[in-house]
Amino acid sequence: INLGVLASGRGSNLQSIMDACGAGQIPARVAVVISDNSSAFALERARRAGINAEYINPKAFSGKGNYERKIVEVLQQNNVELVCLAGYMRLVGKALLAAFNERVINIHPALLPAFPGLHAQEQAWHYGVKFSGCTVHFVDDGMDTGPIILQAVVPVHASDTTDTLAERILEQEHKIYPEAVRLFCEGKLEIQGRKVYLKE
Ligand code: GRF
Numbered sequence: 001i002n003l004g005v006l007a008s009g010r011g012s013n014l015q016s017i018m019d020a021c022g023a024g025q026i027p028a029r030v031a032v033v034i035s036d037n038s039s040a041f042a043l044e045r046a047r048r049a050g051i052n053a054e055y056i057n058p059k060a061f062s063g064k065g066n067y068e069r070k071i072v073e074v075l076q077q078n079n080v081e082l083v084c085l086a087g088y089m090r091l092v093g094k095a096l097l098a099a100f101n102e103r104v105i106n107i108h109p110a111l112l113p114a115f116p117g118l119h120a121q122e123q124a125w126h127y128g129v130k131f132s133g134c135t136v137h138f139v140d141d142g143m144d145t146g147p148i149i150l151q152a153v154v155p156v157h158a159s160d161t162t163d164t165l166a167e168r169i170l171e172q173e174h175k176i177y178p179e180a181v182r183l184f185c186e187g188k189l190e191i192q193g194r195k196v197y198l199k200e
Contacts, residue, residue, distance in 0.1 A: 001185045002031035004080035006071070006088040011042025012170065013086035013107055013177050018049055020178035028185045032078040034071055036090060052078060058090075068095035075100070082184055085139065086177070092139050102191055104139040105184065107177045109169045111135060111151055116144035121166040130156055132165065134173045136180035138191060147196045149189060150176045 003021070005014050014033060020026045033046035038055045046053035054074055061067035072095060075083060085092070085106040092104060110120035112135040115127070124132040133153040140146040152172035156165055183189050183198065190197045 001028040001081050002079045003028050003082050003084055003181065004075045004078060005030055005033045005042070005046075005084045005086050007033060007035055007040055007042035007086045008037045008089040009040055009042060009087045011040065011045045011086065013173055014042050014084075015045055016174035016178050017084060017086070017181055018045070018051070020182070026178060026182045026185055028082070028181065031080055032074060034074060036088070042086070064093045065095050068093050072096060072099040082181070084177075084181060091143060092141070094141065097139070097141060102138060105149065105180060106137055106139050106144070106146070107173050108135045108137065108144050109166065109173060111153065112137060112144055112148060121169055122162045125156065125160065125162045125165050132156055132169060134169050134176060136176055138196065147191050147194050149180045149183070149196050152176045 005017065007014050018030050021029050030051050032052040032054060033042055034054045034056055035043050036056060036058050043053040043055060056070055058067045061070060081103065083100050083104040097104060108120060110124055111133045115123040131153050133151055135151045136149045138146040152175065154168045154172055188199045190199055
């Protein structure tokens with residue numbers, strides 16, 4: 001299976017997926033990495049691994065629809081079957097979702113439906129929850145609202161700062177994201193309404 005990864009930043013989740021593919025843990029390869037940020041380290045990680053890396057400037061397009069149609073074109077040129085958002089800092093719109101129906105997934109650094117949106121680790125720390133974690137979910141047209149595939153829980157310690165909490169969560173992200181991609185690629189995920197069932 002060819003994966004397309006959309007990333008805006010450092011790309012550590014991208015790296016965990018590339019590593020799992022390289023180690024043969026996922027029957028897939030990252031075919032292309034697309035970023036809306038020309039200086040995203042994610043692009044550099046892709047180039048170093050010999051993977052197509054494409055910067056697509058949203059400002060070069062009039063409107064989200066045209067921008068996303070360009071993304072879809074690049075994904076299709078690379079025969080992408082699953083789109084993985086990995087620190088992609090934009091809400092996905094109709095054009096991308098229509099082209100990749102039930103084939104876009106995302107990682108979020110909180111236990112959804114708690115703390116959707118930006119700075120989820122900070123939100124959780126400020127709220128004072130005793131546990132937080134991360135969520136891999138299918139993407140729909142809401143903000144972090146799609147059907148949940150996998151979650152991992154981490155404790156919040158009294159001595160934590162938002163940074164130490166984010167670090168503990170990130171460690172789990174790097175485990176469950178490749179695992180969710182594997183389940184998808186092996187055809188083990190079945191969406192029924194809000195629920196994602198694991199087929200054996
Ligand atoms: C991660 O915390 C992820 O959960 C969130 O954005 C961050 C991306 O980090 N969606 P990285 O670019 O994968 O290192």
